Amino acid sequence: MTEFNTIRSIIIHIFQHRLLRSFMLISLSVPVFIFLRSYFLVLPQFSEKLLIYSEEESQRTASHLTKHFITLDQDQIVINKILQSNTNAIMAEFGLEKIKLFSKQGRILFSSSKEDIGKMNEHAYFHQIVAKGEMFSKIVNKNHKTLEGRVVARDVAEIYIPIKYENTFIGAFELYYDLTERKEELDALFKKEAYADIVISLILIGIVLIMVFHTSRAILKEKAAKAQLKTINQNLEQIVAAKTRELQVTQKTAIESLAVLAEYHDMDTGGHLTRIRYYTELIATTLLEDSPYSTYLHNQGKEKYIQELVMASTLHDIGKTAISKEILCMKNVLSIDKFEELKKHTIIAWDALNQGNEIFVKRFGKDSYLSLAGNIALYHHEKWDGTGYPTRLKGEDIPLSARIVSLADVYDALRSKRTYKEPWSHAKTTEFIINQSGKHFDPVVIEAFLHNQERFREISEATKQHQRDPAIK
Secondary structure (H helix, E strand, O other), X not given: OHHHHHHHHHHXXXXXXXXXXXXHHHHHHHHHHXXXXXXHHHHHHHHHHHHHHHHHHHHHHHHHHHHHHEEEOOOOEEEOHHHHHOHHHHHHHHOEEEEEEEEOOOEEEEEOOHHXXXXXXXXXXXXXXXXXXXXXXXXXXXOOEOOOOOEOOXXXXXXXXXXXXXXXXXXXXXXXXXXXXXXXXHHHHHHHXXXXXXXXXXXHHHXXXXXXXXXXXXXXXXXXXHHHHHHHHHHHHHHHHHHHHHHHHHHHHHHHHHHHHHHHHOHHHOOHHHHHHHHHHHHHHHHHHOOOOHHHHHHOOOHHHHHHHHHHHOOOOHHHHXXXXXXXXXXXXXXXXXXXXXHHHHHHHHHHHHHHHHHHHHHHOOOOHHHHHHHHHHHOOOOOOOOOOOOOOOHHHOOHHHHHHHHHHHHHHHHOOEOOEOOOOHHHHHHHHHHOEXXXXXXXXXXXXXXXXXXXXHHHHHHHOOOOOOOOO
């Protein structure tokens, strides 16, 4: 039953597939074409050859009869008595079915059927063709009428041969050649050719049908394989997507755990890292949409870069876990020595994150987000005018990622309560940042901040009240 359904599906597919259907129908039309060719081209050629042969024979016969059995003069034809007395023998000798002899007016002077003698041939072909000295002929099949209306019992060639005396038409022979045997031979030959054509056609059709069948089956198998492969790929994509999501969640959890460790180490910065992520995303998205840095951000991978930037920003202060808690929690302004000790948190973080990235590069041959996080951690205290730390980089030599996080970090630090100060208002903080354009901060990054300053205020106030901003993803 399964095999039957398979064959049925293949046949249905053949008729549904335009190319295969056309190919099959064309192949099936081959026998019809061959038959029509044989009937309308080959058979008429056989008949034409037979008629030509009969005309040649009739000319020789007419020449012989004229020479031996009739006498010609300028006005009349005199019939030899030998022709009259030996008609049947002469007809048998030359394979004739009937003989007629016409005068130039079309009157029958002699006929193997005596009842014809004296009758007139009034047909146009006699006076318009034969009387002008041209031969006129026709093959008449058995049980069909001759030109003069007689039904013949055999296949004959009816041929008119003009008789001329000194190039003047004076009469004509009408000879009926018996073609029955030759016609039967030609018919037999035609049938043999037709049978051979049919056999060859059937073989070709069989080959074509087998090819079409196997082609259709191959196409169906290919479609089934593609459908199966598509299903497998979809399943794999779902599995990969699930595993990727799982890895992303695991990665994010690990990063957040490290970040939380830093927050626990510096209790005054509670919620700081959460807000930094929000601020970083707002600034980076604005820079991507319309800024001198749009092309750069597009080349970095657009949304993927922003996602990694937001994630990496969380680790900007991870180096503080190696700094004495006494220094981090001091209420007074740090001494020069203690401030120098605090500065080391940038290098400590970069060293740890860079080592992690090197392991990733060795395994996968490319940088991970840890490279981005390392740059942020090392350079987020650099200043646009070159007075920052730890390397005193200046202007665009500072990585854009660090310039973005630097502004976000300062905004949140000023807006937050510390052991050594009270929180600033949004207006005062914004005024300070504007005044630091070209000094502490990149002017382009400040423009992006100002474009989003109201959102900065909302995020700052919402997170300090332990509320999640519904507009933040």
